[in-house]
Every structure is written in structure tokens, then in C-alpha cells.
Amino acid sequence: MWEPWIEFAIAILICLAGALIVTIAVTLITKLAVRKVEWPKELVHRCRRPFRVFVLVIALWVAVGATFPDEDWKPGLSHLFLIVTIAVGTWLAISLIMFGTDQMLGRYRLDVPDNRVARRIRTQTLILRRLAIAIVVVIAIGSILLTFPQVQAIGASVLASAGIASIVAGLAAQSTLANMFAGIQLVFSEALRVDDVVVVEGEWGRVGEITLSYVVVNLWDERRLIVPCTYFTQQAFTNWTRRGSEILGTVELDLDWRVPVEGIRERLDEVLADTDLWDGRSKSVQVTDATGGHVQVRIVVSAANASLLWDLRCLVREELVAWARTSAPASLPVQRVELSQFATVADAEKADAPESTAPHPREGLFSGSEDADRRAAEFTAAIPIVRSDEDR
Known part of the structure; x- marks a missing residue:
């Protein structure tokens, strides 16, 4: 009575031992095959767990299929092991995809002055990785569902009405599909790449992530701007690093007309010579405008x-x-006020007038007196006001 179960236990132990030997052998072969490179260590680190679980599940499945005593439970257990094998195989496939893309990304660094090619490769690799993972997951889910006979029967009717189903799904997911295709278009047209410097909606930042539905822009103040992919295909935006990371910038100063422009050029040369921020490509000083009393x-x-x-x-x-x-205070912006001709004539007449006829110091310019009307006419160059005796 116990002999079948003992045989089953022995078969499990043998299969587990075989699985252990296989995993150890594969690990050693991987490490010994290429000792002078680093990628085998990363491969082992990425795929060690899913590979061991996959080999273990296969070994147990073989043991159950060969020596499990209860024939009634054997089909159900075999079906269960098939589902688990598909799931673990999907895990292993995703790990291999991650390993391959990481190796590709590691060859192209972003922390270098001219990283345009690296940004293009990185952006396309990340998008392809997401697409590959999504495809693997969808295939795995479909494979698991097709292991059930009921789903296989439903599949025939679904295929028969595939045209109507595709139309309904396309209408329901119109915005999602538009964003997905927009993301693919952005990546492979090189209009936008990871680490590009862009200005979106008046905000300056770097592209931190591009997905199939949205783009994450890391703003200068550590905020994150989430923008749909369709925005970059339908709206205008500024990309400062479209062709390269090198860039020009301006500094504008409003100064007085007496500013020594040559002195500014000499001081600019001194500042640029003492800093590593300048790349040595371009420098210039120009007077671009002279309006409003300033240059x-x-x-x-x-x-x-x-x-x-x-x-x-x-x-x-x-x-x-x-x-x-400090060195050119005459160049600081000032406001100039020039007295008019009429005011000067009025002041001269006041100084020559006798003391008896001089206006009272507290008398206003438009107080209504005869002297005030005369002074107002001289100041404003207006037509003299003739008053009647009754007004006086």
C-alpha cells in the first residue's frame, strides 16, 4: 500500500537532486565560459531565481507525471504544473529581457558632454523593453487561458466575431491607442529622448521617462510634469538638445549711454577665463538696443x-x-529730467520783479489771482484768461 508513495517520494528526491545539479552546472559553465567580462555575473544575478524555480517546477512535474499513485488526481496536477510552468517561464523570459536591455543601456552613458546618441539608444531601448515585456505577458496569459477546454470553445466564437470585437475595442481605447502610437512615434522619430532638455507649457526641465502613454518631465525645482504622449505630436514644444547638448545663452543688461562697452568685453574675458562652466566655443558682447534713455x-x-x-x-x-x-559707476542706469523753456522764463521774471509786486510765497500757481493767471499762461503757453469785473 505504501510502496507507490515511497516510489513517488524517491522520484521527487531524484528529480530535486537532478534540478540542483543542473542549476549548479549551468552557473559554473556561465562563469567559466567568459571569465574576463562582467556580464555573466549580471546574468546570474538577474536570472538565478527564476531559472532555479523553473528547473524545480519541471523536475516536480516529471516526478508527478511518472510516479504519482492516484490516477484521478494526476490530470489536475499536471494541468496545475503546466500553468505554473508557463508563469515561471514568463518570469524567466522577462528577466532575460531585462538583462539584455540593461547590457545595452550600460554601454551608452548619459553623464558625458556629447550624449545625443546615448539618449537616442536609451530611449528606444526602454520603449522596446516595455513592448517586449507586455507582449510576453499577453502571450503567457493567453497560453494559460487556452489550457482550459471551456476557453478553447469560447475562442472559436471570439475568432468568428473578431472584426466586430476589434472595432468596438478600437473605439473604446481610442485615446489609449493614440497615446501608445504617439509614444512609439516619438521614440523612433527622435523628436524626444530621455534626458532631453525641453520647455513644455512654459516649464523648463529634463525628460526623465518615456512610456507608451505619457512622458515624465523632471522640472528644475524637483517637480514632475506628466504629459500625454499625444501632446508632443500635436503641440509645439522646445527641445534644447535636439542635435546636441551644447547650447548658447544670453545675458542682457540695461545700462547708461556712458557705459564702456570695451570694458565689458575685457571683464567678460576675465570671467570666462577663470571658470570651467564655459566650453570655449562662443562669446560676444553687442549693443542690441538704445531706447528709453538706456542702451x-x-x-x-x-x-x-x-x-x-x-x-x-x-x-x-x-x-x-x-x-x-565698482569700476564703471557712470554706466549705471539713471533718469534725467530737463526743465522746460517756459519754466525758465517764469523764474527769471520772478527774480526781476519788485518786492511789492512779487506773489505771496504761499500763493498757488492756479489760485485764481491775476498774477497766478499770468504765470500759468507763461508756464503752459495757454491763451491768457480775460476776467470780467464781476469775476474779480
Whole structure:
């Protein structure tokens, strides 16, 4: 009576031992095959658990199918092991996908001055990884469902009405599908990449993540702006790093007409020579406008990326403001007021008038007296007011 169960237990032990030997052998072969590279360690780290569980499930399934004593339970257990095998196989496949994409991403670093190619490869790899994982999961779920006879019967009717079902699903998921195709279009058209510097809705930031439905923009103040993928295919946006990370920036100063422009150029050369923020590509000082009593001086500088450019612009602005305040105070903006001709004539007549006819010091300009009317006419160049005797 106990002999079948003893045989079953022995078969399980043998299968477990075989699974252990297989996992150890595969690990050793992987490590010994390529000793001089690092990727086998990452492969073992990524796939060790799912591979061991997969081999263990296969070994137990073989033991149950070969020596399980109860024939009534054997079909159900075999079905259960089939489902578990599909699930664990999906886990292993996803681990392999993650390993492969991580190896691809590791070859292209973003912390280098010119990382346009790295950003393109990284963006496309991340999108392809998400697509591959989604496809593997959908296939696994479909495979598990097809192991049930009832679902297989339903599948025939579903295939018969596939046209109507596809139309209904397309209408129901129109916005989702639009975002998905927009995300794929963004990635493979290279209009947007991970780590690109963009201006969206008036907000400056870097693209942190691109998914099949939305884009995450990491703003400069550590906020996160979540934007649908369709926004970038339907709206205009600014991409500062479309062709490269190098970028130009301006610093504008409103100064007095007496500003020494050559002095600004000399001071700019000194500031740029003492900082590592400037990449040495471009610098210029130009007077771009002269209106409203001031001249507008524009300084153009260049940097390796947008972050360095921001710091460089702030540094140049601060140093030039300090230079203007200490070394060229005449260049500071001022407001000039010039007295009119009529006011000057009126003041001269006041000084020549006899003391007896001079207006009272407290008498206002438009107080209504005869002298006030005369002075008002001289000041405003207006037609003299003739008063009647009754008004007087």
C-alpha cells in the first residue's frame, strides 16, 4: 500500500537532486565560459531565481507525471504544473529581457558632454523593453487561458466575431491607442529622448521617462510634469538638445549711454577665463538696443549643456553687475529730467520783479489771482484768461 508513495517520494528526491545539479552546472559553465567580462555575473544575478524555480517546477512535474499513485488526481496536477510552468517561464523570459536591455543601456552613458546618441539608444531601448515585456505577458496569459477546454470553445466564437470585437475595442481605447502610437512615434522619430532638455507649457526641465502613454518631465525645482504622449505630436514644444547638448545663452543688461562697452568685453574675458562652466566655443558682447534713455547690452556665451549654461549665465550677470557698480559707476542706469523753456522764463521774471509786486510765497500757481493767471499762461503757453469785473 505504501510502496507507490515511497516510489513517488524517491522520484521527487531524484528529480530535486537532478534540478540542483543542473542549476549548479549551468552557473559554473556561465562563469567559466567568459571569465574576463562582467556580464555573466549580471546574468546570474538577474536570472538565478527564476531559472532555479523553473528547473524545480519541471523536475516536480516529471516526478508527478511518472510516479504519482492516484490516477484521478494526476490530470489536475499536471494541468496545475503546466500553468505554473508557463508563469515561471514568463518570469524567466522577462528577466532575460531585462538583462539584455540593461547590457545595452550600460554601454551608452548619459553623464558625458556629447550624449545625443546615448539618449537616442536609451530611449528606444526602454520603449522596446516595455513592448517586449507586455507582449510576453499577453502571450503567457493567453497560453494559460487556452489550457482550459471551456476557453478553447469560447475562442472559436471570439475568432468568428473578431472584426466586430476589434472595432468596438478600437473605439473604446481610442485615446489609449493614440497615446501608445504617439509614444512609439516619438521614440523612433527622435523628436524626444530621455534626458532631453525641453520647455513644455512654459516649464523648463529634463525628460526623465518615456512610456507608451505619457512622458515624465523632471522640472528644475524637483517637480514632475506628466504629459500625454499625444501632446508632443500635436503641440509645439522646445527641445534644447535636439542635435546636441551644447547650447548658447544670453545675458542682457540695461545700462547708461556712458557705459564702456570695451570694458565689458575685457571683464567678460576675465570671467570666462577663470571658470570651467564655459566650453570655449562662443562669446560676444553687442549693443542690441538704445531706447528709453538706456542702451541694452547683450552678452552671448556657450556651455556644454543646459545646466552648466544656467550657472554660467548667472555667474556672468553677477560679475558684470559688480563690475559696473565698482569700476564703471557712470554706466549705471539713471533718469534725467530737463526743465522746460517756459519754466525758465517764469523764474527769471520772478527774480526781476519788485518786492511789492512779487506773489505771496504761499500763493498757488492756479489760485485764481491775476498774477497766478499770468504765470500759468507763461508756464503752459495757454491763451491768457480775460476776467470780467464781476469775476474779480
